[in-house]
Amino acid sequence: MKQEQNVSSLQQQTKQLRGAIRSAQHTGPTSGLATGAMQGNVVILPAEWANEFLLYCQKNPVSCPLLGVSEVGNFTLPELGDDIDMRYDVPEYLVYRDGEKVDSCVDIADLWQDDFVAFVLGCSFSFENALSQAGLTPRNIEQNVNVSMYESSIPTVPAGRFFGNTVVTMRPYQPKDAIQAIQITARFPKAHGSPLHFGNPEEIGIEDLSQPDFGEAVEIKEKEVPIFWACGVTPQVAIRNAKPPICITHAPGKMLITDLLDTDLAVL
Template sequence: MNADLARLSPRELRQLIRRGDYDGHTSGLGQRHLQANIVILQKSWADEFLRFCVLNPRSCPLLDVTEPGSPYFEKLGTDVDVRSDLPRYRIHRRGRAFEEVTDIGEFWEADFVAFAIGCSFSFEQALLDAGIQLRHIEMGRNVAMYRTAIDTHPAGRLAGKTVVSMRPMKAVDAVRAIEITARFPMTHGAPVHIGDPALIGIADIAAPDYGDAVPVRADEIPLFWACGVTPQAVLAEAEPELYITHAPGHMLVSDKLYGEV
């Protein structure tokens, strides 16, 4: 990580990205401001997706939604243009990752609606600030994510199972982590499950469906949080003709601090 990069304000970082001078991941950038998952849909899918998010706030905490056709997130900061201010995007066609790009100006359509969804980067910072160690970060791995048996609340053509991320902790840290994350519903809130993975349909904790495996020690309890991959998995199943998301780890960095929303 370039130390100069880490010193940039969210706005300075977005301007660098907009000019095409940075297209890397955003972990640790933006001076601890709230980062967001992005989903962009045509109006014919946007209304159902908005309802899906409202009905499933643990997986899909909505930070902002644009007016149809507008690329600006008005709540997240000044001059936040979703067409250019993320380092990398994925253009999906019929549910499959199709193309990775650094600017979506040429793909923008007059009826696009953009959604900003809370991201676990922010709650992990809150846990680290409380002195709670996170195994996957210590090991330099991605967090372990699992498709569960927990149904989402369906909305029209959108339905499917909840995806969770798992972090193992000793009991004392587990209780504290629940207290802390419960305070931030906009970054997925409190865990949806703790303890026995089988109870939520996870057959093998050593074999995550997304991310990297992380060991759970004998004196630890696994904590499972609803994960922003849920809406992406649901969209991949529903197969809209065209939609756009951030590329994994390449998030929108907002002007908000996580206590602000």
């Protein structure tokens, strides 16, 4: 009974947060919000490009773990939340034309096309709750900033016109805590799962941790080790390379909040 009450309370939180996002009252990062709910990266493409992007996700399931795909022209995703509207429910959207970012906006109602297909991909914010419950609260949550994201030199598997390197998130931990953090996140394959790398960032093409490509830098304390997980911003690099006539994504760190529980997709 208590578990049902907790689930009901969380669903109320997710709806309230989506309501705040939909009305543009909340336009910031979503890390640490609606704790226990799955968050999702968003990619919206014309149907002509959707099959190639779907294949790209299937070939790169760690970077692009699929949570949901809409019907052509349908801006709802009832399997992720009965009131979700993909035109309004992301805190900030980025608009790409021919691979170039041309605009950002808080809703895409005027841009929505009848041939659009919306993809929602798992996000590492969804395992941050488990880390926090284990006493390993991520530094970005402690400092109340967006997570640090870097374009690495780790290649993804190309699919059609989509290709590029993997974007990674970074969270620092003491070596004794790093092992536990790896074990915990391995249980969440739909939220990128185990890290791709830890230790020397130069080995994966990252020269300066103080200068993330997306998000904000976080403090790295003495003797802490940087740990790098795959990130759902990876498709934005592939979109830049593929150059579709139009594509809309979430702004890094500003996710779609779903009604799925992070534990629903965990491997226990």
